[in-house]
Amino acid sequence: MQQEAAVPPGTKGGWAAARSQAPSAGPGTERPAATESVLDVGNMNDWQRKSPVDWETYVNKMVKVAAIEKHEYEGWVLTVDPVSASIVLATFLENEKVSISVVLGHAVQKVEILKEGDDEMKQRLSYIFAPEESKAYSPEELEKRKNNLKTWLETNHIPVTEQGESGRTLCVAGVLTIDPPYGPEECSSSNEIILSRVQDLIQGYLEKQQ
Amino acid sequence: MPVPVGVLRLPRGPEGCSRGFSPTSPRFQALLGGDAVTTTAAAQGARAALRQRYLRGLAAARGRPTRFCLRAGVRVDAVFGAADVDAVAFQVDALQTPLGVQAAALLRCADVLAYSFLLD
Numbered sequence: 001m002q003q004e005a006a007v008p009p010g011t012k013g014g015w016a017a018a019r020s021q022a023p024s025a026g027p028g029t030e031r032p033a034a035t036e037s038v039l040d041v042g043n044m045n046d047w048q049r050k051s052p053v054d055w056e057t058y059v060n061k062m063v064k065v066a067a068i069e070k071h072e073y074e075g076w077v078l079t080v081d082p083v084s085a086s087i088v089l090a091t092f093l094e095n096e097k098v099s100i101s102v103v104l105g106h107a108v109q110k111v112e113i114l115k116e117g118d119d120e121m122k123q124r125l126s127y128i129f130a131p132e133e134s135k136a137y138s139p140e141e142l143e144k145r146k147n148n149l150k151t152w153l154e155t156n157h158i159p160v161t162e163q164g165e166s167g168r169t170l171c172v173a174g175v176l177t178i179d180p181p182y183g184p185e186e187c188s189s190s191n192e193i194i195l196s197r198v199q200d201l202i203q204g205y206l207e208k209q210q
Numbered sequence: 211m212p213v214p215v216g217v218l219r220l221p222r223g224p225e226g227c228s229r230g231f232s233p234t235s236p237r238f239q240a241l242l243g244g245d246a247v248t249t250t251a252a253a254q255g256a257r258a259a260l261r262q263r264y265l266r267g268l269a270a271a272r273g274r275p276t277r278f279c280l281r282a283g284v285r286v287d288a289v290f291g292a293a294d295v296d297a298v299a300f301q302v303d304a305l306q307t308p309l310g311v312q313a314a315a316l317l318r319c320a321d322v323l324a325y326s327f328l329l330d
Contacts (some may be wrong), residue, residue: 068323069282073324073326079264086264
């Protein structure tokens with residue numbers, strides 16, 4: 001069994017090893033679809049068939065993932081992509097760096113929970129992918145930013161409402177949400193045109209403020 | 211428990227300002243079966259939270275040297291670029307192949323078993 005959760009790319013031995021391990025079949029080489037079709041419709045594995053609620057139970061836990069071709073990965077589960085069922089694992093290295101490994105859903109054979117995460121670990125994991133600026137604001141500042149942005153949107157005749165716990169999320173026209181700290185990076189919408197427009201607006205608003 | 215449908219396979223929603231089925235449409239209700247209205251809200255919430263974190267992860271991966279583990283023990287190094295919405299391919303830059311460095315390339319997700327990168 002190979003252990004390879006935390007192989008940092010860019011280490012000296014690593015590059016050489018990668019070269020020597022790569023035989024003639026490079027990526028892009030056409031391979032006969034012997035084991036799996038490109039789209040796994042109809043032959044999804046057990047892991048891919050799970051529901052988002054099942055996947056969520058693995059988040060913030062230390063797991064060992066057994067993948068096809070006898071690969072094994074260990075780490076803290078950050079998330080599971082509900083579209084591809086890929087597992088995102090984090091491993092903390094000694095030099096305060098974090099190694100992220102993503103095991104694609106089609107390659108997952110078995111996931112075994114090794115350890116539960118305590119509150120400190122949950123906090124640590126949630127900060128890994130958090131946008132930079134969201135770490136620095138106090139609740140009062142966030143409230144102020146929210147109200148300023150809401151007022152500004154309203155004076156520009158953009159329909160905006162508050163939703164979520166204690167109204168901390170702003171909702172624009174019912175199709176776009178803005179989470180704290182209310183910057184362009186925190187806008188979410190399934191409509192990319194509205195998303196891009198509102199992000200530009202907020203970017204402009206923030207630049208004008210400074 | 212009904213299996214959620216992949217993002218791209220959903221037709222455009224009827225109201226023209228979003229993608230996917232409107233949760234109130236008869237078609238979506240039929241897809242879920244009768245009982246599922248309350249369980250769906252929980253499942254949808256979980257799905258959204260998981261997906262958002264995954265997308266933030268992709269954003270964090272952008273521009274970082276990444277090692278891809280492909281089938282048959284092949285390892286390649288590249289700079290992570292992007293992934294498409296329904297996980298068919300990854301776009302990478304500076305892909306180091308045995309034949310030389312490719313400035314830009316697509317890796318099929320079905321060929322990739324795993325990839326890893328470092329965050330500082």
